[in-house]
Amino acid sequence: MPLATNESQLVEIAVTGNISQPTLRPGGYTLDNHGVGRVLPGMSGVVYNARVGDPAFGWSGDHVEPGVSIANPDNAAEFALHYLTCMGNKAVVTSGMAKGAEGIVTGEHARLLVDFAPEVNDLLCVGDSIQIIACGRGLELTDYPQILLKKCSPELIRGIPFEVISDTKIRVPVTTVLPPRIMGSGAELNSEYVDQDLMSGDRELMAELGIDQMKLGDLVVIPDADHRYGRTYRKGAVTIALCIHGDSVMIGHGPGILTLMTCEESCIEWVIDPKANIANYLNIREMA
């Protein structure tokens, strides 16, 4: 059932970025878990064949960012793009052959990630401007003040089929449970900025826990993780997050997990639902 929010008080504001060219470090190699140098695509640009709803694992790529990656060349504007954009916000192409086409924000990594229909991607060029109607900062669940929302658009909150458990508890559908001990790169950042990778280096554990079946766009839960003001272990805390990018070959890295909801005490329960993906909740595409 829909949860009450302060949605009517939110401000909608435009932020803009340009489609990024993929970049590589000098030398090109990324060391994998076994110390082998790899050169792999994944970050930035227009990724034509990976989209929310597709697998997060199994790509011959590194940190594969589904859809279109955008950034702003001005440092302050870039931070505004990062801090104000919320998952599920509407995006509009504002220059180039696809001008006027609409998309949906599906992730925040080093750049903002936007999903467009494949026929729109065909017309996009690196450098094209994409404007986001940012809305969601300040959003609260009016009846559940213990639960903090991060980068949830009102559309996303409306789309997730929450269950009310009690005056202090709700239940959220997720596909996957991530143990806090495998949460890695990103622990050094504040939780208003980008994501935290789950560490996929223990391949057998990924298979044992079914984490290797995760899809881009999946909702996941991290028990005992407090992401209110940074990301830290705290017994009893709960964090609901979104899988925004694909797996990585690097030690301490893996699929990107973006904080959506978090509470210090156990105010969030979860139920496993294979359909818990923003492709469904934001009507982005039919999933297989």
Place this chain on the structure above:
Amino acid sequence: MNVRTNSDKLVSVSVMGQIASPGFPGLPAEPYRLDASGKPFLLPTYGGIVYNVSIGDSAYGWLADTIHPGVSISLKDDTGNRGLNLFACVGNVAMVMTGDAKGTKGVVTGKSGRFSEQVIIHFDKEARKKMAIGDKINIRSIGVGMDLLDHPDIKLKSCSPDILENLEVTTGSDGKLNVPVVGVVPAHLLGSGAGLTSEGGSLHIQTADKEALKDAKLDGLKLGDVVALMDYDSSWNHGYLRGAIGIGVVGQGDSPRAGHGPGITLLMTSPQTGINPQVTPGVNLKSVFNLAD
């Protein structure tokens, strides 16, 4: 030394840094950072000459954010600073080359910094009083390239021949390397530093959950303590792997920030359970190197 190494083939080379000033973002940015409960704080942090915090003191309780004991150095030139950060090893001898403390010797005890850009050195407190930010400090670096000939699974990082010798490591009857440590850190209490380089910088014990810290018997750690990191492979970055074990030294103090706490400078890592940590009270750089107060 109790274990066989290739240390007779190592090259010793100078790396130089200057005493780093503490730094904060420029105006009009607010200077506050948030603690794990969202409360703003403003406290001393990375860099500078820290007069009253030393190796051997508690890692907890200071009104500070990841404070570096002793003196922190860096070099403004980025590639030169990378050289300093990669080649300096824990236990290397440093000497003050300019200023009123010229000629004073110290010992490298850790690596950290907001962007893993600093090397931490112990000097006695009297020497610290004579130093100035900007003084040049030269380190006779030695250690990078060192291998344990009978433990091919173990990679050494920031580990000097001196610390290896003085830590009293031995090869056990099971073929594993026995390393005395003060404490053992479970993977769920390791935070910031995961996914980042293990050749410099620090991997932090996360201390927001004080009960969990106490349960793991890590609430009494001292700066300079040697600890083991369980289920973490630090071969080419720090990351989770069941069975992998790392050894590091507590190089800096606790932090109020989420995901942070005492920072560990890595000394060695085995992705294959090839290290056998043996809990032994008092394994600390202060006694290992006979550091003067």
